[in-house]
Amino acid sequence: MVVSCASNPYKKINKEYRKNVKEVAKAYLEIPQTKEELNYDTLSITDEWVGTTNFSIRRPNFVIIHHTAQDSLGQTISTFTKTSTQVSSHYVIGRDGTIVQMLNDYLRSWHAGRGKWGNVTDLNSVSIGIELDNNGFEPFSEEQIASLLILCKRLKWKYGIPTANFIGHSDIAPSRKVDPNKYFPWKKLAEEGYGFWYDEEVVYPQINPLDTNTSIPLQSSDSLPLDAFDPVIALRIIGYDVSNPALAIQSFKLHFVQQEVSSELTDLDIRILKNLYKKYL
Numbered sequence: 123m124v125v126s127c128a129s130n131p132y133k134k135i136n137k138e139y140r141k142n143v144k145e146v147a148k149a150y151l152e153i154p155q156t157k158e159e160l161n162y163d164t165l166s167i168t169d170e171w172v173g174t175t176n177f178s179i180r181r182p183n184f185v186i187i188h189h190t191a192q193d194s195l196g197q198t199i200s201t202f203t204k205t206s207t208q209v210s211s212h213y214v215i216g217r218d219g220t221i222v223q224m225l226n227d228y229l230r231s232w233h234a235g236r237g238k239w240g241n242v243t244d245l246n247s248v249s250i251g252i253e254l255d256n257n258g259f260e261p262f263s264e265e266q267i268a269s270l271l272i273l274c275k276r277l278k279w280k281y282g283i284p285t286a287n288f289i290g291h292s293d294i295a296p297s298r299k300v301d302p303n304k305y306f307p308w309k310k311l312a313e314e315g316y317g318f319w320y321d322e323e324v325v326y327p328q329i330n331p332l333d334t335n336t337s338i339p340l341q342s343s344d345s346l347p348l349d350a351f352d353p354v355i356a357l358r359i360i361g362y363d364v365s366n367p368a369l370a371i372q373s374f375k376l377h378f379v380q381q382e383v384s385s386e387l388t389d390l391d392i393r394i395l396k397n398l399y400k401k402y403l
């Protein structure tokens with residue numbers, strides 16, 4: 123016993139995992155109650171149970187990316203295998219690119235917590251959580267991002283996850299969460315098909331260095347007059363919870379501006395937002 127535990131330190135937690143999965147599976151085996159069993163309080167339900175065989179298991183539709191805010195992969199695994207923490211993730215990716223899967227994709231992990239994206243308020247029920255080992259104040263290693271891209275490719279293909287639905291924890295929980303940190307390469311992910319990025323050639327107009335008399339046009343090629351553009355509506359179209367616009371702006375800037383995350387929109391931020399929100403329409 124001592125020897126087997128030493129060879130697999132996760133034997134005990136893996137046994138508990140199987141036990142918990144069996145408990146969850148019971149919910150699938152339950153036959154919905156009939157009118158009689160419900161004491162006739164739901165008149166629209168028939169006396170007889172009528173089943174259909176046309177069904178399958180629900181599938182995740184979002185990927186939410188996090189940083190662990192911990193110092194090592196081992197520390198994160200320790201956190202996620204303690205029942206007292208009540209937090210988990212489907213995948214954890216180490217700084218060296220190691221991918222640790224901790225949950226079947228179909229199970230509801232506890233990674234998103236309280237949050238809102240579009241009209242979805244139970245993100246845990248519809249998403250895969252990916253945690254990147256990072257202390258919160260450092261860049262992400264090339265190996266780590268390479269592994270993340272491979273994992274995203276597999277998840278997007280397997281579950282048909284829309285490009286727009288690869289988002290960060292900070293996107294769904296303005297002010298409450300700031301992960302992944304400002305070093306996260308969202309632009310690179312968008313170039314690979316995971317999330318959107320703005321068109322830099324539109325946002326940063328090209329200036330001919332020889333033509334010194336040319337002033338920088340502040341407006342993009344957008345034909346809408348400036349006063350017809352409402353930044354709060356644009357943020358809402360992207361998915362942000364705009365119940366507190368200043369906090370939504372901070373979350374937007376952490377993802378799409380990164381070098382500066384105040385709650386004010388600069389001219390540049392507005393140009394980015396005007397270009398970006400149309401991709402979510």
Ligand SMILES: [Zn+2]
Nearest residue numbers: 188189291301
């Ligand atoms: Zn997080």
